[in-house]
Amino acid sequence: MEKKKERTLVEKTADRIIEYIKDNNMQPGERLPSEHVLTDMLGVGRGTLREAIKTLMSHNILDVRQGAGTFVSYKNGIPEDPLGLALENSDEKLLLDMLEVRMILEPEIAELAAMNATTPQIDELFRQCRQMEDLITENKSYIKVDALFHQKVAECSGNRIIGKMMPIITSSIQLNVGGTRDQFKKKTIEEHRIIAEAIANRDPRGAKYAMIAHLNTTRSGVTY
Amino acid sequence: MEKKKERTLVEKTADRIIEYIKDNNMQPGERLPSEHVLTDMLGVGRGTLREAIKTLMSHNILDVRQGAGTFVSYKNGIPEDPLGLALENSDEKLLLDMLEVRMILEPEIAELAAMNATTPQIDELFRQCRQMEDLITENKSYIKVDALFHQKVAECSGNRIIGKMMPIITSSIQLNVGGTRDQFKKKTIEEHRIIAEAIANRDPRGAKYAMIAHLNTTRSGVTY
Numbered sequence: 001m002e003k004k005k006e007r008t009l010v011e012k013t014a015d016r017i018i019e020y021i022k023d024n025n026m027q028p029g030e031r032l033p034s035e036h037v038l039t040d041m042l043g044v045g046r047g048t049l050r051e052a053i054k055t056l057m058s059h060n061i062l063d064v065r066q067g068a069g070t071f072v073s074y075k076n077g078i079p080e081d082p083l084g085l086a087l088e089n090s091d092e093k094l095l096l097d098m099l100e101v102r103m104i105l106e107p108e109i110a111e112l113a114a115m116n117a118t119t120p121q122i123d124e125l126f127r128q129c130r131q132m133e134d135l136i137t138e139n140k141s142y143i144k145v146d147a148l149f150h151q152k153v154a155e156c157s158g159n160r161i162i163g164k165m166m167p168i169i170t171s172s173i174q175l176n177v178g179g180t181r182d183q184f185k186k187k188t189i190e191e192h193r194i195i196a197e198a199i200a201n202r203d204p205r206g207a208k209y210a211m212i213a214h215l216n217t218t219r220s221g222v223t224y
Numbered sequence: 225m226e227k228k229k230e231r232t233l234v235e236k237t238a239d240r241i242i243e244y245i246k247d248n249n250m251q252p253g254e255r256l257p258s259e260h261v262l263t264d265m266l267g268v269g270r271g272t273l274r275e276a277i278k279t280l281m282s283h284n285i286l287d288v289r290q291g292a293g294t295f296v297s298y299k300n301g302i303p304e305d306p307l308g309l310a311l312e313n314s315d316e317k318l319l320l321d322m323l324e325v326r327m328i329l330e331p332e333i334a335e336l337a338a339m340n341a342t343t344p345q346i347d348e349l350f351r352q353c354r355q356m357e358d359l360i361t362e363n364k365s366y367i368k369v370d371a372l373f374h375q376k377v378a379e380c381s382g383n384r385i386i387g388k389m390m391p392i393i394t395s396s397i398q399l400n401v402g403g404t405r406d407q408f409k410k411k412t413i414e415e416h417r418i419i420a421e422a423i424a425n426r427d428p429r430g431a432k433y434a435m436i437a438h439l440n441t442t443r444s445g446v447t448y
Contacts, residue, residue: 018310058282059303061310077308079283083388084301086242086285097385104332112324161321164307165392 013044013052018061021072028074032062035070082168096219102169103215106150109157109166110195110211114204116158125152125196132192136185149192153211156199184221191217237268237276242285245296252298256286259294306392320443326393327439330374333381333390334419334435338428340382349376349420356416360409373416377435380423408445415441 007015017032020041032038039049053070056062060075088094117125128149135142147170154166191214198206231239241256244265256262263273277294280286284299312318341349352373359366371394378390415438422430 022311022313077311079303079306082303082306087301088384094384097383100383101385104329108328159321159324160312160318161325
């Protein structure tokens with residue numbers, strides 16, 4: 001992060017809380033020390049600390065649960081609307097634009113995933129495949145699991161930026177699937193499994209082209 | 225944007241302000257009606273309105289200037305840290321990961337730009353080239369103009385998502401250029417101009433490969 005000039009005490013305090021989280025390698029869901037301990041440690045008043053925590057909440061870095069304490073957020077500091085789409089009309093062009101971005105990024109991501117995935121990551125991919133298959137068999141909504149599969153493939157790439165960018169892109173999957181008809185469900189299951197297998201087989205080209213085929217199915221679900 | 229269940233009155237009020245901005249096609253820098261007019265229009269109290277405005281400020285949608293009023297923010301609703309990098313250690317691996325993402329996206333973006341750029345957008349590209357040339361001749365910092373050139377190429381793509389994603393990527397240019405030595409400045413000038421010319425000539429392959437060459441220069445500035 002670039003440092004701005006003349007940061008206020010609240011901002012500096014927020015920065016120091018972030019440093020504390022990083023230094024202690026705290027993970028999402030872990031609880032921060034009490035307010036009393038934090039004010040002592042940071043040498044600031046309660047008002048300043050609370051303002052700093054509020055700022056970090058608004059940045060999805062912390063989560064305050066009344067009565068339970070302050071926790072590292074599961075949102076990992078990723079904002080709700082990273083692209084500022086709130087100000088855009090979500091017409092079909094925007095959906096196709098998002099798909100175009102996915103068609104640029106995801107085949108390359110699948111290729112990287114086949115090169116860099118760890119064994120536990122590959123196990124996790126197949127677990128996601130099975131979970132989606134179960135949900136579709138039970139006729140339950142599988143949208144979130146669909147997005148999660150693409151997120152897991154991104155994490156397999158070993159590129160931390162790609163892992164962080166994927167939620168921006170998968171947020172659009174919810175929109176796509178709205179337009180997806182029943183016949184696509186079976187195809188989605190099959191295609192996810194082919195991608196996972198190519199990654200497990202360390203087959204970068206196979207993974208890349210399996211992802212291209214899958215995105216092509218997705219796109220045809222939107223446009224036809 | 226997906227609608228959440230049980231939105232509070234403050235959130236609903238914030239949503240309605242966003243609708244107002246969109247319906248009136250308000251542009252960054254334009255002033256919102258006064259607090260008095262807004263409370264009347266939205267049928268909420270002053271406290272609720274102020275909280276809603278605060279929320280929209282924290283989302284970079286509005287800007288409040290003391291004594292002057294409330295304005296549509298030039299930040300276009302794009303958060304400071306869209307990828308949540310505050311929680312990442314910015315080591316060299318992260319920088320190379322960002323470059324890898326740029327190497328996936330930007331050649332394709334340049335290709336789209338050569339297909340879709342409008343004449344005013346092309347004029348703007350050359351204006352950016354000249355501005356950077358001037359800054360480098362005068363030995364002034366050209367980092368922001370460098371990032372702006374890549375942003376303008378992204379806008380030429382005609383893909384709104386790409387236009388919105390670019391600030392996430394160009395935010396890393398500042399880091400790259402830190403590692404860029406003097407001999408790269410001249411190269412950067414030349415390479416930007418070659419990209420702009422390929423786009424102006426409606427030469428998608430040329431633009432794509434000119435961008436690949438440029439990113440290769442950038443990467444060698446970081447790694448060697």
